[in-house]
Amino acid sequence: MADTTTLSAPRRSNAILATLRQNKLSWVGLALLAAIVFMAVFAPLLAPHDPLQQNIIHRLEPPSAEFLLGTDSFGRDVLSRLIYGARISLMVGFVAVAIAMFVGSTIGILAGYIGGLFDQIVMGIVDVMLAFPTLLLGLMIAAMLGANLENLIIAIAFTEMAPFARVARAPTIGLKERDFVEAGRALGFGPLRIMGVHILPNMASDVVVMGSLWMASAIRMEASLSFIGLGVQPPTPTWGGMIREGFENILTAWWLAIFPSLAILVTVLALNILGDALRDAIDPKLRSENAA
Amino acid sequence: MIRHVIKRLLLAVPTLLAMLTVIFVLVRLVPGDPAIAMLGDQATEASLQAMRSQLGLNEPIHVQYVDFLARALSGDFGRSMTSGRTVLEEVLQVLPYTLELTAAALFIGALLGLPLGTWAALRRNAWPDYASRIISLTGLSLPGFVSAILLLLVFAVHLRWLPVMSAAASDPVDHLRNLALPALNLGIIMAAYITRVTRSSMLNVLGEDYIRTARAKGVSQTRLVLRHALRNALVPVVTVVGLYFGTLIGNSVLTEIVFTRPGLGKLILGALTSRDYTLLQGLMVVFAAFIITVNTLTDLAYGLIDPRVTYD
Numbered sequence: 001m002a003d004t005t006t007l008s009a010p011r012r013s014n015a016i017l018a019t020l021r022q023n024k025l026s027w028v029g030l031a032l033l034a035a036i037v038f039m040a041v042f043a044p045l046l047a048p049h050d051p052l053q054q055n056i057i058h059r060l061e062p063p064s065a066e067f068l069l070g071t072d073s074f075g076r077d078v079l080s081r082l083i084y085g086a087r088i089s090l091m092v093g094f095v096a097v098a099i100a101m102f103v104g105s106t107i108g109i110l111a112g113y114i115g116g117l118f119d120q121i122v123m124g125i126v127d128v129m130l131a132f133p134t135l136l137l138g139l140m141i142a143a144m145l146g147a148n149l150e151n152l153i154i155a156i157a158f159t160e161m162a163p164f165a166r167v168a169r170a171p172t173i174g175l176k177e178r179d180f181v182e183a184g185r186a187l188g189f190g191p192l193r194i195m196g197v198h199i200l201p202n203m204a205s206d207v208v209v210m211g212s213l214w215m216a217s218a219i220r221m222e223a224s225l226s227f228i229g230l231g232v233q234p235p236t237p238t239w240g241g242m243i244r245e246g247f248e249n250i251l252t253a254w255w256l257a258i259f260p261s262l263a264i265l266v267t268v269l270a271l272n273i274l275g276d277a278l279r280d281a282i283d284p285k286l287r288s289e290n291a292a
Numbered sequence: 293m294i295r296h297v298i299k300r301l302l303l304a305v306p307t308l309l310a311m312l313t314v315i316f317v318l319v320r321l322v323p324g325d326p327a328i329a330m331l332g333d334q335a336t337e338a339s340l341q342a343m344r345s346q347l348g349l350n351e352p353i354h355v356q357y358v359d360f361l362a363r364a365l366s367g368d369f370g371r372s373m374t375s376g377r378t379v380l381e382e383v384l385q386v387l388p389y390t391l392e393l394t395a396a397a398l399f400i401g402a403l404l405g406l407p408l409g410t411w412a413a414l415r416r417n418a419w420p421d422y423a424s425r426i427i428s429l430t431g432l433s434l435p436g437f438v439s440a441i442l443l444l445l446v447f448a449v450h451l452r453w454l455p456v457m458s459a460a461a462s463d464p465v466d467h468l469r470n471l472a473l474p475a476l477n478l479g480i481i482m483a484a485y486i487t488r489v490t491r492s493s494m495l496n497v498l499g500e501d502y503i504r505t506a507r508a509k510g511v512s513q514t515r516l517v518l519r520h521a522l523r524n525a526l527v528p529v530v531t532v533v534g535l536y537f538g539t540l541i542g543n544s545v546l547t548e549i550v551f552t553r554p555g556l557g558k559l560i561l562g563a564l565t566s567r568d569y570t571l572l573q574g575l576m577v578v579f580a581a582f583i584i585t586v587n588t589l590t591d592l593a594y595g596l597i598d599p600r601v602t603y604d
Binding site: 143 | 579
């Protein structure tokens with residue numbers, strides 16, 4: 001019974017796949033992202049050196065055959081640190097967005113379903129959070145909580161909840177009046193079951209697409225906070241932290257800052273390309289524009 | 293018009309109250325004792341007590357809330373724990389540098405973004421369109437400090453055209469040279485946003501009937517684009533510039549840090565490193581007020597660009 005009732009609103013996953021097949025640029029994004037994920041997962045096998053191994057004899061060496069991207073001021077291999085750094089960036093980006101997605105869409109669905117004064121107050125707060133610059137908000141929260149991995153994730157997740165609440169609320173308002181939800185209510189399903197089983201699946205694709213766009217922003221913020229010194233603390237290699245170290249030696253050792261900078265750029269660009277293509281796919285208006 | 297302005301200004305009041313409430317809650321959500329956080333573990337109980345009463349932490353929460361609101365609305369954003377000066381004084385001292393930077397960035401952004409977006413829309417699905425889309429997507433993907441470091445490496449370290457540090461200088465030429473790289477850095481990010489919106493907004497406008505009519509009348513292409521299309525396409529662009537103002541401020545913080553430029557960014561960083569929580573809270577309030585002001589002004593600007601817009 002429950003399965004048949006959820007089917008009454010159209011699924012969009014097929015349309016998304018079809019659009020992705022047409023958009024060649026999205027394949028570039030997907031390939032780049034796959035390569036970075038591969039690099040992060042198999043870091044111990046790919047890294048030529050230990051990312052934490054200091055070597056005072058090989059301090060600040062430019063790129064060479066032994067150290068392909070050079071060494072830092074502790075004589076550590078930049079390439080190995082870059083490969084391991086992908087782990088932190090992807091992990092923080094993924095976990096923070098997953099939390100923001102879960103909490104944000106829960107808030108949005110609740111606000112849309114309950115409506116009334118609750119909706120007005122909650123969405124008022126959401127709008128205020130949307131208006132505040134995310135980087136500053138994240139910076140303040142991370143600074144107040146203290147710099148470590150968990151707090152970094154909390155800070156980023158908190159700043160990115162609001163857009164998910166907005167995206168989840170709008171379809172809820174339309175869906176709660178639909179016949180299949182009405183039918184569920186008549187059958188005596190509780191509000192939690194209706195929201196979770198009958199409303200949530202109908203917007204899941206929108207929320208996930210938003211997630212890929214916001215993951216780009218989360219990775220950018222992780223790097224920014226690490227650069228300021230509010231991220232995962234040294235000696236753990238992070239891209240933002242590496243750029244910070246490179247910035248201190250910018251006049252003498254250009255390779256320290258440039259490679260992690262390019263790594264962040266490529267990762268965020270890949271996610272943005274993919275997110276753009278996905279967004280075009282779920283928005284019929286944009287789809288026709290793109291196909292033309 | 294004046295009635296509309298007043299109406300819009302009144303609309304900003306509940307937003308401001310909500311923002312202040314969010315900041316108040318946020319600061320109180322911080323785990324641990326702020327007094328210990330400020331004075332350290334070694335502080336005596338007496339000095340901790342003194343700090344708590346100075347911060348008003350011994351009062352009941354609703355008294356603290358009303359007190360906070362009353363002070364913020366009367367322009368009292370608190371006093372820096374480290375320098376002893378008021379938050380407003382601290383902000384006003386560095387604000388000109390940040391405003392100068394953001395204004396220059398907006399100028400560069402519009403100078404690059406408007407033509408690029410228009411060109412892409414006119415040559416849709418040809419190479420200028422693809423090039424502008426890839427360029428703007430790259431600009432959107434750059435974290436502010438990454439682009440800053442790349443610019444620094446190219447223009448200051450490699451080519452040696454411009455200074456690495458960009459602190460204030462009394463000589464006007466030096467002053468501009470110091471402003472160039474930070475403004476270019478923020479300008480590129482802004483240009484990316486403006487290009488994107490100008491392109492899609494121009495595409496919408498170019499499809500309108502009145503454009504076809506104008507074309508049929510024999511209006512030249514230049515006049516068509518500049519007089520008929522761009523003027524109407526500007527409305528969404530202004531909205532986006534207003535909306536991304538917050539992002540611009542966020543990126544200016546990073547830019548100021550990379551170029552060691554005085555401004556709000558360095559003020560925030562200083563407050564963070566010295567654990568100056570009252571200054572931080574005050575800065576959040578100042579930023580909130582700033583952003584609400586910009587959003588309100590953006591809304592009001594529609595009326596100037598597009599006479600059809602009314603506020604009822």
